Amino acid sequence: MQEAVRNNLESVKNVILVLSGKGGVGKSTISTEVGLLDIDLCGPSVPRMLNIEEQEIHQSNAGWVPVYPYGDASLAVMSIAFLLKNKNDAIVWRGPKKTAMIGQFVQDVVWSDLDYLVIDTPPGTSDEHMSIVERLSSHPATSAVIVTTPQQVAVADVRRQLTFCKKTKVRVLGIIENMSGFKCEHCGECTNIFSFGGGKALAEHFDINFLGCVPLDSKFTKAIEGGRRSDEETEKSSAGEAITDIVKKILLG
Amino acid sequence: MGDIPENAPDHCPGTESDQAGTASACAGCPNQKICAAGPPPEDPAIQEIREVLKNVKNKILILSGKGGVGKSTFTANLARAFARNENIQVGVLDIDICGPSMPVILGCQGEQVHQSGSGWSPVYVEENLGIISVGFLLNSPDEAVIWRGPKKNTLIKQFLRDVDWGELDYLLIDTPPGTSDEHLSVVSYMKEAGVTGAVVVTTPQDVAILDVRKEINFCQKLNVPILGIVENMSSFVCPRCNKANEIFPPTNGGGQRLAEEVNVKFLGRIPLDPELAKSADQGQSLFESAPQSMVAQALESVVTNIKLLCELKQDSETGEHQR
Known part of the structure; x- marks a missing residue:
């Protein structure tokens, strides 16, 4: 089985897991800036953010063909949302079924040549996380990016995620602090709605790279809601700029 | 057939x-x-749990398909609001096994659960507010609970069966995001004990609403009554210019429209406010640190709605018994 995984991901150069112990910190939002696999089975958000909810997966001789939102090979996406008949349907599954599905996502999808496979995960340290890490154990270039928000409550969960990475021997590329500070649309005043500095302090405490802060930005959340890619508007937004910086840091290693 | x-x-x-x-x-x-x-054969625990929870008047599940929408913060504030009346006994059960936030938000991190002859005894932050969370069973804040479903289910069963809550007016059950093991387990173990209803928490943007719809679908599939929907992080009022910002825009009408669509009550909107986040991080009660704030008042009105719905439900149930 491990051999099969290897074969299907052989042409994938780097695998990056986007992790956070806490939900709603923006894992999926951060992920959509590259090309990806969504293993959040109970709450897939990636298709909505890329505005490709209506797409379907096609079966070919080689396996499942991922969705190419831009028509070219620049971005390939796989998510359970493409397999649901109705977008309101809940996936009410216990662990073993989720594990099997993730196995199929890794093994039966024709990923072809990818520089980066970004994997968006659900919150927590449970079935999905253990399954994907097990599946990827034979892939040499697997690493993780951890997303948090500045609050203590989120940081507390993220600490547990770091312990998970340590135990499963996944290399951590760094920590991103999302939703740090909000600049008022009207007067420009910056308020730290979810307090401040939690991500950086965490990175220092664990001696891990701090990749940067992404501010809360209504221009950016609106663009994400519209399912647009980093077009001019999002790139110019302060959140867009911050993400571009972080991506550069990740690419440079 | x-x-x-x-x-x-x-x-x-x-x-x-x-x-x-x-x-x-x-x-x-x-x-x-x-x-x-x-x-x-039915798990004998289901009957045992019914016995244990016999003296709990209202059992409320706090659910959301989406993570980070404020389930735990809302649960904590709901509990604090109920517990301000010292004659009301409140219990909080945190079944988010991999990401327990209750101990931090309610300011009782580092406490331990004690075992007595009658079962596990909750950690009390007020005389009438007890909490059970996996957070109390961990040795350090860095310790991760890396468990697959079956182990989580066993612990949830223990939490429901072996905790000595005493008499409670409200048991609030805080859940992790999603529709998986934890949710299925808590609902099936409480099949006989009965859930008064679920409060579904969402944020206004479509990306969250999409997942919350799934949670509603889950409740319908499993016959869990829904008390209503709360919209959290609705808008943010800038403290300098007092103008509202929609950080998470309600592209398609937000929580209220969702409530109308699925035909459940809309319980109210709670604005984004640094005070709320701060009180959660410091484990303080917002009703003490900023009782006059808009967010405290918004919470208050949601709490009143929930209280009324629970009372109505109890009245109709006792009415049925008399008939």
Whole structure:
């Protein structure tokens, strides 16, 4: 089985897991800036953010063909949302079924040549996380990016995620602090709605790279809601700029 | 008959029929043995949990398909709001096994659960507010609970069966995001004890609403009554210019529209406010640190709505008994 995984991901150069112990910190939002696999089975958000909810997966001789939102090979996406008949349907599954599905996502999808496979995960340290890490154990270039928000409550969960990475021997590329500070649309005043500095302090405490802060930005959340890619508007937004910086840091290693 | 599997042989009597597994049509069916054995025996814990929770008047599940929408913060504030009346006994059960936030938000991190003859004794932050969370069973804040489903289910069963809550007016159950093991377990273990209702928390943007719809679908599938929907992080009022910002825009009408669509009550909106985040991080009660704030008042009105709905429900239930 491990051999099969290897074969299907052989042409994938780097695998990056986007992790956070806490939900709603923006894992999926951060992920959509590259090309990806969504293993959040109970709450897939990636298709909505890329505005490709209506797409379907096609079966070919080689396996499942991922969705190419831009028509070219620049971005390939796989998510359970493409397999649901109705977008309101809940996936009410216990662990073993989720594990099997993730196995199929890794093994039966024709990923072809990818520089980066970004994997968006659900919150927590449970079935999905253990399954994907097990599946990827034979892939040499697997690493993780951890997303948090500045609050203590989120940081507390993220600490547990770091312990998970340590135990499963996944290399951590760094920590991103999302939703740090909000600049008022009207007067420009910056308020730290979810307090401040939690991500950086965490990175220092664990001696891990701090990749940067992404501010809360209504221009950016609106663009994400519209399912647009980093077009001019999002790139110019302060959140867009911050993400571009972080991506550069990740690419440079 | 709805219980005939699609791939069953002709003349299948149905998996729930008296003749399941014994009818002549069953001969040779690969499922015959399972059908003949009858329904699996019910877990005795279900009855035990009913006994244990007999003295709990209202059992409320706090749910959301999406993570980070404020389930735990809302649960904590709901508990604090109820507990301001010292005659009301409140319990909070945190079944988010991999990401327990309750100990931080309610300011009792580092406490331990004690075992007594009558079971586990909750950690009390107020005389009338007790909490159970996996957070109290961990040795350090860095310790991760890396468990697959079955282990989580066992712990949830223990939490429901072995905790000595005493008499409670409200038991608030805080859940992790999603529709998986934890949710299925808590609902099935409480089948006999009965859930008063679920409060579904969402944020205004469509990306969250999408997942919350799934949670509502889950409640419908499992026959869990929904008390209503709360919209959290609705808008942010800038402290300098007092103008509202929609950080998470309600592209398609937000929580209220969702409530209308699925025909459940809309319980209210709670604005984004640094005070709320701060009180959660410091484990303080918002009703003490900023009682006059807009967010405290918004919470207050949601709490009143929930209280009324619970009372209505109890009245109709006792009414039915008398009849």
